[in-house]
Amino acid sequence: MSPTHTDVPMAPAELDPCGMPDHPDCGIRDVLDRVGDKWSVLVVVELASGPRRFGELQRAVDGISQRMLTLTVRRLERDGLVTRTVYPTVPAQVDYRLTDTGASLTHLVKALADWSLRHREAIAASRHLYDQTHPDHDIR
Amino acid sequence: MSPTHTDVPMAPAELDPCGMPDHPDCGIRDVLDRVGDKWSVLVVVELASGPRRFGELQRAVDGISQRMLTLTVRRLERDGLVTRTVYPTVPAQVDYRLTDTGASLTHLVKALADWSLRHREAIAASRHLYDQTHPDHDIR
DNA sequence: CTGCATCCCTGGAGATACTG
DNA sequence: CAGTATCTCCAGGGATGCAG
Numbered sequence: 001m002s003p004t005h006t007d008v009p010m011a012p013a014e015l016d017p018c019g020m021p022d023h024p025d026c027g028i029r030d031v032l033d034r035v036g037d038k039w040s041v042l043v044v045v046e047l048a049s050g051p052r053r054f055g056e057l058q059r060a061v062d063g064i065s066q067r068m069l070t071l072t073v074r075r076l077e078r079d080g081l082v083t084r085t086v087y088p089t090v091p092a093q094v095d096y097r098l099t100d101t102g103a104s105l106t107h108l109v110k111a112l113a114d115w116s117l118r119h120r121e122a123i124a125a126s127r128h129l130y131d132q133t134h135p136d137h138d139i140r
Numbered sequence: 141m142s143p144t145h146t147d148v149p150m151a152p153a154e155l156d157p158c159g160m161p162d163h164p165d166c167g168i169r170d171v172l173d174r175v176g177d178k179w180s181v182l183v184v185v186e187l188a189s190g191p192r193r194f195g196e197l198q199r200a201v202d203g204i205s206q207r208m209l210t211l212t213v214r215r216l217e218r219d220g221l222v223t224r225t226v227y228p229t230v231p232a233q234v235d236y237r238l239t240d241t242g243a244s245l246t247h248l249v250k251a252l253a254d255w256s257l258r259h260r261e262a263i264a265a266s267r268h269l270y271d272q273t274h275p276d277h278d279i280r
Numbered sequence: 281c282t283g284c285a286t287c288c289c290t291g292g293a294g295a296t297a298c299t300g
Numbered sequence: 301c302a303g304t305a306t307c308t309c310c311a312g313g314g315a316t317g318c319a320g
Contacts, residue, residue: 034174035172035176036172045168067315078266080263092283094283104259112171112172112248124172126220205293207301
């Protein structure tokens with residue numbers, strides 16, 4: 001088969017039967033695989049400000065490689081979080097924009113941003129303290 | 141230096157200057173590196189039900205290796221999301237519990253779970269459709 | 281401009297064996 | 301029980317070159 005390096009990876013398997021009330025991770029993983037992905041979040045955040053073209057996204061996200069951007073938007077498209085529109089112009093032109101679902105995800109990201117903002121200092125302090133209290137754990 | 145395989149990895153570098161209003165990823169990454177981590181989430185979710193001992197956690201999370209559990213709780217501890225208490229009993233005993241900060245994170249996880257539950261069908265359908273519309277992207 | 285195909289390399293993660 | 305120490309494997313992701 002030889003799947004190329006740029007095809008959509010996706011979830012290899014569902015691992016939560018979604019049943020026990022004590023383990024509310026019924027579909028969390030699906031989301032987290034997106035939200036947890038560094039690039040996905042940054043792309044979604046960028047698209048939250050409006051539709052963007054491929055190049056614009058790449059410049060906006062800053063640091064993302066072409067391959068990663070392609071993979072990221074592909075996954076988001078596959079999940080129905082963004083739409084990909086191709087304009088058959090001379091030099092190909094494509095724009096990406098959030099779907100309603102994708103837009104709703106933005107709210108969660110905002111919430112996360114909010115949370116991290118409220119706790120970032122505490123976390124930083126905690127880390128600092130930990131690093132001093134546990135010098136043996138030679139990190140870095 | 142030879143850092144062992146069980147020391148805390150952590151964020152290698154801050155990459156967002158946290159300034160531009162259009163890029164609200166000021167501290168998101170810090171959170172996402174936790175929230176996005178499969179094991180971290182599962183552990184936090186488990187601890188949301190109350191304090192757990194190492195073994196209990198390992199059994200509860202199911203699938204996590206000793207090393208990963210150690211790393212996960214270490215990171216969470218370092219970030220001040222969980223506290224680690226050692227009871228100098230004969231067979232060592234340790235319990236982990238969420239801090240207030242960690243508990244507040246639970247709410248976000250719940251929100252994510254909520255969102256994913258509301259959209260899981262749509263996403264699944266989208267994926268299915270995508271896979272059929274783009275057979276060329278030979279996945280699997 | 282947008283994207284696909286390759287090469288390549290590092291770090292994340294599992295398995296296993298050992299210790300206070 | 302609760303880790304720690306190693307070894308190993310492989311997928312994620314960067315760099316580069318080619319194509320529609």
